[in-house]
Amino acid sequence: MAGIETILSLFFLIGLGYLGKRTVMAGHSLVPLNTFVYYFAVPALLFNSVYKLSLDSLFQPYYLLAFLLAAALTALIAGVGCVVLFKERDREVLIFRALNGTFSNYAYMGIPLVFGLLGEAAYGAMVSIILLGNLFQIGGTQFLIESHRQEGKGFKQFLAILDKSLLRSPIFLATFFGVLVSGLSLEFPTIIVDALDMLAPATVPVALFCLGASLEFKALQQSKIELVWLVVVKLFIHPLLTLAIFRMAGLTDHNWLLAAVFLAALPTGALAHVMALRYDVKEKETSLTVVLSTLASIVSVSLWVGWMM
Template structure:
């Protein structure tokens, strides 16, 4: 019931964005709101998620490796399938498709679903996976696309890519700072803590509102089969490969295993749409992937809960 209520709340926010863009916001650009999410709200959310926890409670090397291996394998299957079955040759599009097939709705659905089903013992695993998803998947997407858009080769181009994808990244830098504060136990000023606490919760609702505003259902006619392929990858292949990866590596911590599989079984997250919008690559198709995968996840999450239980 908790999972169903979470999904329904998600659709309310998406629906408000869809209606808003076609009424009071008609003719207005949503770019400023997307920029707000990417450069302000997301960094606050990531920093807040990290600095309050101890390093030991977050990082489990073998479990992290198992999770990342499953992400890479799933991303390759998603991209290869789009290239093979749908004749997609644009590398930037394939990167976004891989993100659509692997990036979960970690924050908005993941936290209530995992916490509600597994309790506090899975909290460290959940936060670590959320951070890995944002840094490795979102940051990695940014790195790959920036690499493709750089002309030439050599150390100067490499430094330019690293500068744009990491050193100026609103995903990487706040996470790194959070780890540093957590490791050193630095005491932050109360005003800063309270300001971040106010800003961070804006991430999910504003991102979902922007996602709803970008929906163009006529796009479904042109790429319907490809979108269903990505939904299949996200809700079936990704959690299955996550489970197999944990078993193959021999991770014994059941709370990590269950948290990782449940998070992998979630629908495509709204930040995938934020990235597609930022780079102007398959934005409308990405928004539809988020919506379709969320609809189907009502069934898939129930199935995976039963399997893991």
């Protein structure tokens, strides 16, 4: 019941955004709100998630590599499926199709779901996987998009791409400095800690409000079957591959296994839409993928939890 209530709360926030854009915000741009989420709220959330934990509880390399391999294979399946089944050829569109098929709603659904089911014993695994997902899935998307848009070749060009996709990425920098602070056991003044604690919770409601405000159901008529494919990839193929790779690799830690499968089984996260808005690539279709996968997850997540638990 708690899982269904969480999903319904998500839809309420999306609905507020949809209503707001068509009433009091009619004609206004979403860019400032999206900028706030990307440059301020998300970094605060990620930094807060990592700097309070010890490095030993965060890094289990074999488990993290297994999760990353499953995500990479799922992204490949999502992209190849769009090429073969729907004749998609645009490289940037395929990059975002791969992101939509692999990036989970970690913050809003992942944390309450995994913590509620597994408790504190799985907290380190959950945070580690969430950080890895944000860093490699979002950072990897940025790197691929920037690589495609940059002209020229050579080492200098590679450094320019790296600079734009990672070294100026608030998501990467927040994660890096969170790990650094954790490793050095640094203490912050209370005023900074309190400010971060107030800023971080704004991520989810504002991102979901922007998502709802950007919904255009006309896009569903144009790419309906393709969006259904991405939902199937996200909700079923991604967690199934994650489970299979963990089993084949002999990784048997119960908390890491369940945390990885449950996080992979979540619907597409709203941050994928934030990225689509930022790069102006299929943002309407991305918003619909988030909504459709979230709606379908009421059933699919319940099935995964019932099977694995």
